[in-house]
Amino acid sequence: MNNTTTIPGIKKRFVPLKIFIVVLVFVGLGLFPFMSGNRFYISMINEMMIYGLLAMSLDVLLGYTGALSFMHNAYLGISAYVVGLFLIHISPASLWMACFAGIIFTSIVALPVGWVQVRTGGLAFALLTLAFGMMFHTIVWKWYDVTGGDDGLMGMPNPDITLFGWKLGSTGDPLAMYLFTLVIAAICFFLTRRIINSPFGAVLEAIRENEDRASFIGINVRRYKLLGWMLACLLAGISGALFILYKGYIGPSTMSAFAGAGVLMMVLLGGLGSLWGAFVGAAIFIYIQDYISTMTEHWEIFLGLVVIFLVLFLPTGFVGLGDHLKRFRKG
Amino acid sequence: MEKRNKILNIEGIQTYYGVSHVIQGLSMYVENQEAVSILGRNGVGKTTTLRTIMGLTPPRGGSIHINGVDTTKAPPHKISKLGVAYVPAERHIFPGLSVEENLMMAARPGKGKDPWTLEKVCDHFPVLADRTKQDGSTLSGGEQQMLAIGRALISNPEIIIMDEPSQGLSPLLVQMITDVVLKFCISSGITMLIVEQNYRMALKVASRHYLMGTKGKIVKIASTKELMEDPEIIQSHLSV
Amino acid sequence: AKPVKIGVLVPLTGIVAQGGLEMKYGIEMAAEEKGTVLGRPIELIVEDTRVKPPVAVTKAEKLVYKDDCKALIGVFSSGVGLALSKNIDKLNVPFVSTHVMTTKFYGLHPLVFRSGQLANDQTAVGNVKGILARPDLKDRTYYVIVHDYSWGHDAGERFIALAKENGIKVYNDTYDKAPIKTKDWSSYISKIKASGADGVYMAFITNVIPAFAKQTSDFGLQGKVKLVSAAAPGPLELEAGGEACHGIFGASDWAWDVDNANSNDWEMRFWKKFNTIPSDAAVHSYVGAMNLFNAIEKAGSTDAKAIADALRGISFDGPYGNVRISAKDNCMRNSAVLTETMAAPENPFGAKVYMKVLKTFTADELGPPE
Amino acid sequence: MAELLYTENLCRRFGGVMATNKVCFSVNDHGLTSIIGPNGAGKTTFINIVTGKIPASSGKIFFKGNDITNKPTHDLVKMGICRTFQINSIFEDLSVFENLRIAKQAKNGGSLRIFSSKQSLRTVTEETWELLEHLGLKDLAIRPAKNLAYGDQRVLEVAIAMAGNPKILFLDEPTAGMSPTETKHISKLIKELSKKICVVLVEHDMDMIMSISDKITVLQYGSTIAEGTPEEIRNNQQVREAYLGKEE
Amino acid sequence: MGGTIGIIVDISLNSLVLSGVFLIVAIGLNIIYGLSRIMNMGHGALYAVGAYTGYTLVATGFNYFVALVIAPIIVGGIGLLIERTIIAPMRKRSMVYTLILTYGLMFFLDGMIKYVWGNKPCFIDLPAFMQGTLSILGTQYPIFRLVTLFLIAGIMGGLMLFLNKTKVGLILRASSTIPEMVSCLGINMSYVHMGAFVLGCIMAAMAGIIAGPLTTIDPLMGSEMLISSFVVIVIGGLGSLRGAVLAALLIGFVQTLAEFFITDLAMVIVYVLMAVILAFMPRGILGEGKFE
Ligand SMILES: Nc1ncnc2c1ncn2[C@@H]1O[C@H](COP(=O)(O)OP(=O)(O)OP(=O)(O)O)[C@@H](O)[C@H]1O
Numbered sequence A: 001m002n003n004t005t006t007i008p009g010i011k012k013r014f015v016p017l018k019i020f021i022v023v024l025v026f027v028g029l030g031l032f033p034f035m036s037g038n039r040f041y042i043s044m045i046n047e048m049m050i051y052g053l054l055a056m057s058l059d060v061l062l063g064y065t066g067a068l069s070f071m072h073n074a075y076l077g078i079s080a081y082v083v084g085l086f087l088i089h090i091s092p093a094s095l096w097m098a099c100f101a102g103i104i105f106t107s108i109v110a111l112p113v114g115w116v117q118v119r120t121g122g123l124a125f126a127l128l129t130l131a132f133g134m135m136f137h138t139i140v141w142k143w144y145d146v147t148g149g150d151d152g153l154m155g156m157p158n159p160d161i162t163l164f165g166w167k168l169g170s171t172g173d174p175l176a177m178y179l180f181t182l183v184i185a186a187i188c189f190f191l192t193r194r195i196i197n198s199p200f201g202a203v204l205e206a207i208r209e210n211e212d213r214a215s216f217i218g219i220n221v222r223r224y225k226l227l228g229w230m231l232a233c234l235l236a237g238i239s240g241a242l243f244i245l246y247k248g249y250i251g252p253s254t255m256s257a258f259a260g261a262g263v264l265m266m267v268l269l270g271g272l273g274s275l276w277g278a279f280v281g282a283a284i285f286i287y288i289q290d291y292i293s294t295m296t297e298h299w300e301i302f303l304g305l306v307v308i309f310l311v312l313f314l315p316t317g318f319v320g321l322g323d324h325l326k327r328f329r330k331g
Numbered sequence B: 001m002e003k004r005n006k007i008l009n010i011e012g013i014q015t016y017y018g019v020s021h022v023i024q025g026l027s028m029y030v031e032n033q034e035a036v037s038i039l040g041r042n043g044v045g046k047t048t049t050l051r052t053i054m055g056l057t058p059p060r061g062g063s064i065h066i067n068g069v070d071t072t073k074a075p076p077h078k079i080s081k082l083g084v085a086y087v088p089a090e091r092h093i094f095p096g097l098s099v100e101e102n103l104m105m106a107a108r109p110g111k112g113k114d115p116w117t118l119e120k121v122c123d124h125f126p127v128l129a130d131r132t133k134q135d136g137s138t139l140s141g142g143e144q145q146m147l148a149i150g151r152a153l154i155s156n157p158e159i160i161i162m163d164e165p166s167q168g169l170s171p172l173l174v175q176m177i178t179d180v181v182l183k184f185c186i187s188s189g190i191t192m193l194i195v196e197q198n199y200r201m202a203l204k205v206a207s208r209h210y211l212m213g214t215k216g217k218i219v220k221i222a223s224t225k226e227l228m229e230d231p232e233i234i235q236s237h238l239s240v
Numbered sequence C: 001a002k003p004v005k006i007g008v009l010v011p012l013t014g015i016v017a018q019g020g021l022e023m024k025y026g027i028e029m030a031a032e033e034k035g036t037v038l039g040r041p042i043e044l045i046v047e048d049t050r051v052k053p054p055v056a057v058t059k060a061e062k063l064v065y066k067d068d069c070k071a072l073i074g075v076f077s078s079g080v081g082l083a084l085s086k087n088i089d090k091l092n093v094p095f096v097s098t099h100v101m102t103t104k105f106y107g108l109h110p111l112v113f114r115s116g117q118l119a120n121d122q123t124a125v126g127n128v129k130g131i132l133a134r135p136d137l138k139d140r141t142y143y144v145i146v147h148d149y150s151w152g153h154d155a156g157e158r159f160i161a162l163a164k165e166n167g168i169k170v171y172n173d174t175y176d177k178a179p180i181k182t183k184d185w186s187s188y189i190s191k192i193k194a195s196g197a198d199g200v201y202m203a204f205i206t207n208v209i210p211a212f213a214k215q216t217s218d219f220g221l222q223g224k225v226k227l228v229s230a231a232a233p234g235p236l237e238l239e240a241g242g243e244a245c246h247g248i249f250g251a252s253d254w255a256w257d258v259d260n261a262n263s264n265d266w267e268m269r270f271w272k273k274f275n276t277i278p279s280d281a282a283v284h285s286y287v288g289a290m291n292l293f294n295a296i297e298k299a300g301s302t303d304a305k306a307i308a309d310a311l312r313g314i315s316f317d318g319p320y321g322n323v324r325i326s327a328k329d330n331c332m333r334n335s336a337v338l339t340e341t342m343a344a345p346e347n348p349f350g351a352k353v354y355m356k357v358l359k360t361f362t363a364d365e366l367g368p369p370e
Numbered sequence D: 001m002a003e004l005l006y007t008e009n010l011c012r013r014f015g016g017v018m019a020t021n022k023v024c025f026s027v028n029d030h031g032l033t034s035i036i037g038p039n040g041a042g043k044t045t046f047i048n049i050v051t052g053k054i055p056a057s058s059g060k061i062f063f064k065g066n067d068i069t070n071k072p073t074h075d076l077v078k079m080g081i082c083r084t085f086q087i088n089s090i091f092e093d094l095s096v097f098e099n100l101r102i103a104k105q106a107k108n109g110g111s112l113r114i115f116s117s118k119q120s121l122r123t124v125t126e127e128t129w130e131l132l133e134h135l136g137l138k139d140l141a142i143r144p145a146k147n148l149a150y151g152d153q154r155v156l157e158v159a160i161a162m163a164g165n166p167k168i169l170f171l172d173e174p175t176a177g178m179s180p181t182e183t184k185h186i187s188k189l190i191k192e193l194s195k196k197i198c199v200v201l202v203e204h205d206m207d208m209i210m211s212i213s214d215k216i217t218v219l220q221y222g223s224t225i226a227e228g229t230p231e232e233i234r235n236n237q238q239v240r241e242a243y244l245g246k247e248e
Numbered sequence E: 001m002g003g004t005i006g007i008i009v010d011i012s013l014n015s016l017v018l019s020g021v022f023l024i025v026a027i028g029l030n031i032i033y034g035l036s037r038i039m040n041m042g043h044g045a046l047y048a049v050g051a052y053t054g055y056t057l058v059a060t061g062f063n064y065f066v067a068l069v070i071a072p073i074i075v076g077g078i079g080l081l082i083e084r085t086i087i088a089p090m091r092k093r094s095m096v097y098t099l100i101l102t103y104g105l106m107f108f109l110d111g112m113i114k115y116v117w118g119n120k121p122c123f124i125d126l127p128a129f130m131q132g133t134l135s136i137l138g139t140q141y142p143i144f145r146l147v148t149l150f151l152i153a154g155i156m157g158g159l160m161l162f163l164n165k166t167k168v169g170l171i172l173r174a175s176s177t178i179p180e181m182v183s184c185l186g187i188n189m190s191y192v193h194m195g196a197f198v199l200g201c202i203m204a205a206m207a208g209i210i211a212g213p214l215t216t217i218d219p220l221m222g223s224e225m226l227i228s229s230f231v232v233i234v235i236g237g238l239g240s241l242r243g244a245v246l247a248a249l250l251i252g253f254v255q256t257l258a259e260f261f262i263t264d265l266a267m268v269i270v271y272v273l274m275a276v277i278l279a280f281m282p283r284g285i286l287g288e289g290k291f292e
């Protein structure tokens, strides 16, 4: 992640350890449902992974293109709707086709906002995303005939998860869904890591550092920023597909602007700029929110206090302790 | 001649940017109504020294006294109130404020019989007088420099510290600013500490010179006379 | 003995938090009065749904999988209710909704029940009958405005259809849909003024009704334009609105003005316990909870299917009088009252505005036929 | 010999001010042309227009005979028109190496490879090291750019522009704020560079300008008031009045 | 009831009132942002706190106009406390953290409101002379809404005078650009930040009390106003006060008209308008916005 000290020819020595830990966590998570039968925790971890994926894509967006978005959950929602609609109306068994359609459609819908993003950026864009989020929320809410309005999308079938003829199980089966989510999240994680260390990632980093200069070394800044945006929205699309397959339901409230701020909070809790931190952040946030809201009806007070406390005293997030901070954006 | 005292006295300051130790034990002083320059290569810590004096990057060790007051840990606005005015290298003209407003931001009543006022600044810098309503940030580099100096003067300071006032100015303007500095500041009894790359200008303005080596170490203190007589001094102390 | 755990899902934050709180009170009161089922204490575990379906589903999973709740009760909005129903196979516990008004709940799922507030079709019948019975209301033209979510749409549609059948004039067949967040109703009021309608049929979330009434009164329309409501206004909000809220007409399942021994007794118990004006949300949640507890007792076990079977056809003699959950479609056949808000007589709750009962409907009058 | 780049009556207006006024300027494919002029004469503005940072109000710019007026910056850079800024513009949080590597990469292509590693662009890496070596920045390679001393940052600023293998390089006051020693170092560098490519230099340091320029253009109030060799300019009365002042 | 002219009057006045409330909330937000580069997500909640405080004061017997003065002072005090305890330590940190911090603040304040005042909506009782309606060109318009218009105009006028005729205005504009230099001119930036935050909170509270009688006071009033005021300040250009005035008028009118004529899609229209404006005028309608 920390490119500032990358010297060609000198291998980063801590890499094998990191990979080892990541693989260990992966295997541990894979074995978890076989050790604990409690479906609540399986369900909760499943949700953490889905939101972790979403948070990771937001982390890429924030850390690499400098776009602060309060509406990232809207793309999760859009993808979920498309996947759901595809399965309900077009082909109840074509899981992969549905996911593909959802992800592609999400990227297309992401284009116009991305277009605005590359022209505004910064805080103005951040505030705008709140309103854009509300816009998508309102549209989904209003488009009764297609989306089911605030009732949400009903009647999702449970297709089988199959790959090259091999069948994992139905999406209605929590265990199969859990394993499916785990594998997809892991693949996305490694691919994203790969991407940010690629020449393409380097370009995004340069743009984040100094847009003006980037264009004066011959980078088409707007194009790359748009590509970065689309990439992040595509990842959000994947998380959306997982979301609806797992919940069997999607409604407008998942897309509200204030839920979007929650995703941002996950990123910061985990530590900005470290991809796996996003997963940790999502896990912590979901757990804390669930825990506090079960404890007291005045959970908002305590959640607020926890957030304030964490921002004040854990500036680099849980995994970023000691790590140097990626700056959100140059002034 | 009135008795001269050390209006600015720095002892063994240690300044850091984060973990990098930039000034490692710098001591220097400026006497009342004296003009002193700091000369040195890029990155030795001249700007940092000025910022430290101004309270913008407070030192972690050592002490600074201005007019006998300990300002080591004082914030910039307290230091400014002690009569220190700062002309940063970047000039820092407030964009969106007109020339007049830029000056008014700093204006402070003076004690002497002929204090600096808006009129007086405009008298001395006719270029500014023509442009009082113009947005300060659209002035050309040289005009901005004059505005920055004017802004320092209008607060009727006892000490002005200037960072590279000649940077980026055309030869004509360098001459003009040298004249202004020479004529107005020194003659009106303002103490000056000036950082310059343009040694010719520094020699014209200041009477005593600190030659700074890496990490803010003073490698030589010399008077203008010494340097004039032996230009090799600078060469030998400031090149690698 | 090990307690029987019941999961209570109510909104405690968000726009309907007040209603959610009252529901919680009703259910708590029922649990306390019932005390035990199957010789085991009843333990309620309350979770906040935030009126968000995904949150509600997650909370339901937590209640069932982690806390081992044997049944779910509560739920305010149709969206939440439907989302839970969608997941009920997975959860495999009976779910008694006490506040959902959508007609989609009829015969939705063997484990899903509705016992509580009037459903939209029932309210519409009550309101239309009520309007027809009043000479001063019968000939008015009604402007229909609803909160923009599925309950509102459903309520608006049902009223318009029924009104037309019965010759009541409706100004706008395509009723106005106001966002739930609407605080400033001035644009809508201007629209009503411009339309020349002299009646408004409104399907608003209960605690917003007084706000709307107050603003129409600010614009000098009180009395000139009659407000007919598809749901009972929240009693606390009515108090806050004061005189500006006089004259709201509408059918609902209960009001504390209902005068029978069961009801009067219940009111006082509620008042003593919570020191807050008893509302219909509290009553129907109370009744729903009682139905559930009685069904568990009747089933003799906490098995999901057994409880569901017991719930079908169960009846309860409470503040409403005797009401029954239909064995045919799992939904309650309610009795109802037609009310109008006005200055309250002397009363133990210190209320200044109350819903005066004008007429009572039996369950059979409102339908739907079994 | 055909001109590499020339402008025809280039104008730029800011409100009521003509910052650039009918400038006709031309350079050949190598050599060092300097632009001097009083503060606010429009030097930076001129560079900004030619390098595509701001659009021209009127007039045309030709590069190798093609009209390039108001083309986007990144296209101009790809053609070989690079620049430095009066105020440092570098990738502050990146290492010196990465600063140059990314510039090389942008030049050489391969930026759209999203699944391979940065190190896979071999030639980019090699060329970056060569450049670092050439400019004496090798020792600073892994330092974050923002921690460099000002002078080194100025060198880096030039280096980033050079990484794009420019055919024409615009330098906006590269030595501003530099000590005389470093100024000497960088002017040697510039002179060397100008033997291979076309360099356009904006400076206020007359000693430097006069000693290394092949040709000098003088701007005032946005217009060209003189053009010629250093010797001609030094003796031009108008230039002396407007810019140089009385020589001591 | 009321002819076409009456409808036009109705709509215009409704729009002005709505714009006015947007404006005062947005200006408060803009002042804090302009001076301290802090975007306060808790601003909406403070607006709600202001409204509730006003309600409590009126309910305990104070005159509405007295409450209009006292409640902002109380909320200003709360703002001071917030600034000193959690905002000040964040000053050096990047924007994104203050956004999240104040997001937490919003949760906290929203929760506190429910804890203190409960979930039920409240209404502010107005003095007798403000009740009733006035007949204007054939339409009955509530008197207090007209009074509200004058109040808003008064507050804005006072604020503009304060900012333009005192050095405070200069400091405000200068601090938003180069705070370091401002402190070198002898101005205590810490006080400036504090003052800005408190002033912003006072504006939020005033807006709350003004909006109270217009609408209902409920725990959610803040979050919706927050988004509207974000739209206003972004369309007006971040940090631009003149822009905010124009944007507030624009949004107020568009929203009211849309609610009147195409009720169903009113909010979608507002958001689309915003997107279109921003796409073509990224610095807001006056082009004065700051990029951060
Ligand atoms: N914000 C900063 N963070 C970290 N290091 C810094 C920072 N600013 C300056 N430095 C380092 O501190 C040292 C001294 O810098 P300073 O700006 O004081 O030098 P200077 O003598 O004024 O140089 P110049 O003549 O180039 O202006 C340099 O090595 C520089 O790299």
Ligand SMILES: Nc1ncnc2c1ncn2[C@@H]1O[C@H](COP(=O)(O)OP(=O)(O)OP(=O)(O)O)[C@@H](O)[C@H]1O
Pocket: B138, B139, B140, B141, B142, B168, D014, D015, D017, D019, D037, D038, D039, D040, D041, D042, D043, D044, D045, D046, D086
């Ligand atoms: N964005 C702008 N808006 C308005 N005026 C501008 C703008 N940019 C430049 N100017 C004006 O255009 C003129 C030319 O400015 P320019 O920066 O090109 O001068 P310069 O020759 O580079 O001066 P210097 O030697 O001081 O850098 C100046 O009068 C300046 O005030």
Ligand SMILES: [Mg+2]
Pocket: B046, B047, B048, B089, B163, D150
């Ligand atoms: Mg310096």
Ligand SMILES: [Mg+2]
Pocket: D043, D044, D045, D086
């Ligand atoms: Mg220039």
